[in-house]
Amino acid sequence: MESVVGFVALAAGLIIGLGAAGACIGIGIMGSRFLEASARQPELMNTLQTKMFLLVGLIDAAFIIGTGIALWYTTANPFVS
Amino acid sequence: MASGNQTSSEYVNHHLLHLSNAGDMPVGLFAPSIMNFDTLFWSLAMGLLTIFLFWLAARKATSGVPGRFQCAIEMLVEMVEDQSKNIVHGDRTFVAPLALTVFVWVFFMNALDLLPVDLPHFVFAALGLGDLIHYHRIVPTADLNGTMGLALGVFALMMFYSVKIKGLLGFCKELVCAPFGAHPALWVFNLGLNIIEFVAKTFSIGMRLFGNMYAGELIFVLIALLGGSATILGFVGHVFAGTVWAIFHILIITLQAFIFMMLTLVYIGQAHESH
Numbered sequence: 001m002e003s004v005v006g007f008v009a010l011a012a013g014l015i016i017g018l019g020a021a022g023a024c025i026g027i028g029i030m031g032s033r034f035l036e037a038s039a040r041q042p043e044l045m046n047t048l049q050t051k052m053f054l055l056v057g058l059i060d061a062a063f064i065i066g067t068g069i070a071l072w073y074t075t076a077n078p079f080v081s
Numbered sequence: 082m083a084s085g086n087q088t089s090s091e092y093v094n095h096h097l098l099h100l101s102n103a104g105d106m107p108v109g110l111f112a113p114s115i116m117n118f119d120t121l122f123w124s125l126a127m128g129l130l131t132i133f134l135f136w137l138a139a140r141k142a143t144s145g146v147p148g149r150f151q152c153a154i155e156m157l158v159e160m161v162e163d164q165s166k167n168i169v170h171g172d173r174t175f176v177a178p179l180a181l182t183v184f185v186w187v188f189f190m191n192a193l194d195l196l197p198v199d200l201p202h203f204v205f206a207a208l209g210l211g212d213l214i215h216y217h218r219i220v221p222t223a224d225l226n227g228t229m230g231l232a233l234g235v236f237a238l239m240m241f242y243s244v245k246i247k248g249l250l251g252f253c254k255e256l257v258c259a260p261f262g263a264h265p266a267l268w269v270f271n272l273g274l275n276i277i278e279f280v281a282k283t284f285s286i287g288m289r290l291f292g293n294m295y296a297g298e299l300i301f302v303l304i305a306l307l308g309g310s311a312t313i314l315g316f317v318g319h320v321f322a323g324t325v326w327a328i329f330h331i332l333i334i335t336l337q338a339f340i341f342m343m344l345t346l347v348y349i350g351q352a353h354e355s356h
Contacts, residue, residue, distance in 0.1 A: 057340035061289040068292035071299050075093050076107075 001080070008079055012070035023063035030055055089306050096198060096302045098216035099224065105216065117224055124221035124230075127189040131182060157181070164343060169350040171246065176349055179238070184342035187222065187231070187290070191334040194220045194298055195327060198305045223294040225287075232287030235345050236279065242352040286344050293337045297330050 034052045038045040073079070087095075098105055100119040108115050138154040147155060158181060165177040196219060205214050221227040243252045256275050257268040304326060308319030 053336060054340060054343055057289070057336055061285060061292070064292035064296060065288045066292075068288075068295045071296055075090075075299070076097055 004079055005077070008073050008077055012073045015066045015070040019063035019066040023060055026059045027056055030059065089309070092306060092309065093299075093302055095216065096218070097299075098218070100214055100217045117218075117226055119217050119219065120221045120224040120227045123193060123219060124190060124227055127193070127221070128186055130189055131186045134185070135181075157185070161342070165346050168343075168346045169353060171353040176346070179349075180342050180346050183231075183345050184338050187341050188335065188338035190220065190222045190227070191294060191338055194223065194294060194301070194330065194334065198301050218298075220294055220298055222290050223298045225291050228291040228294075229287040231290070231341070232283045235286060235348060236283040238345075239279070239282075239348050239352050242349050246353050282348055286341065286348075290337055290341055293333055297326075297333060300326055301330075 030052065034048055037048055099117040101108070101115050101117045103112070103115045135154070138151060141148075142151055161181045161184060162177055165173055165180055169176050201217050201219050202211075205211050205217070218224065222231075243255075247255060257271050259271060260274065261267040261271050301323070304319060304322045307315045307322065309315070
């Protein structure tokens with residue numbers, strides 16, 4: 001029983017950690033492109049900013065779905081009867 | 082619930098149970114006979130609030146110099162209109178108001194998360210309903226049922242607009258012919274890919290909103306545990322962390338409502354396109 005709880009804790013950590021790594025790297029790359037484009041063409045900054053926030057939400061989606069599932073495992077653990 | 086010594090995991094678990102006809106029994110992932118009455122009530126209440134807000138704005142709308150409220154509503158309508166103009170190429174008389182309703186409704190439902198975690202409990206106790214309502218979760222979009230219901234609504238609209246624009250025969254032809262080609266050997270692959278695409282779109286739009294709101298609500302509950310430790314450091318930590326997270330959550334609420342609206346527009350716009 002304790003080993004199941006231990007493994008679920010490890011799984012939750014991996015889900016959140018790996019998801020965060022992927023999401024942060026993706027948003028970092030996208031953010032750097034946005035800053036470059038704003039520096040090159042400042043008049044496009046506002047339209048690009050709207051699209052950038054939309055993309056932030058889309059990129060974060062898989063990570064936050066994973067975080068939701070991991071938090072569900074830590075609180076109402078379905079593997080422990 | 083206001084009993085003496087409750088452990089922190091009991092507190093968290095208490096705040097994760099819905100007001101449903103299952104009580105506090107564990108519910109599996111797919112249980113059609115269990116209904117979450119709190120989700121039903123609050124989503125309906127926020128929907129009525131949305132309609133009431135726009136009814137108020139339309140009733141007092143003038144073509145002269147607008148007041149502040151009319152100005153704010155006009156800015157909102159203009160923003161949604163601009164987005165829908167870029168995305169949907171077709172008759173927008175229904176789609177743009179739909180996007181506006183979705184945006185404001187999801188925003189109000191998400192905004193319920195900003196109320197303090199234990200406030201509904203105290204209100205129910207004051208109203209004398211404390212015996213009837215043991216478990217209650219106020220945010221409808223932090224319930225997977227709520228967000229998947231919204232996503233299924235978007236899916237139904239996708240199907241409706243696809244059939245309306247392309248005709249039933251055209252829609253079925255596109256299901257088996259796009260994206261690879263019209264050769265009969267590719268029909269199975271085309272159909273499989275299209276089914277996966279529809280399932281992925283519906284699932285992701287629902288789960289994205291659910292994940293954000295559930296994680297946000299859970300972090301509020303965990304921050305409230307800091308305050309529940311009844312120490313000076315815990316109290317200061319609660320106020321500080323709660324403030325920071327609530328301010329960040331205002332951004333998340335608006336962003337997720339905006340993303341839901343944009344994706345609704347994008348999916349309906351895609352249904353308008355034919356290959």
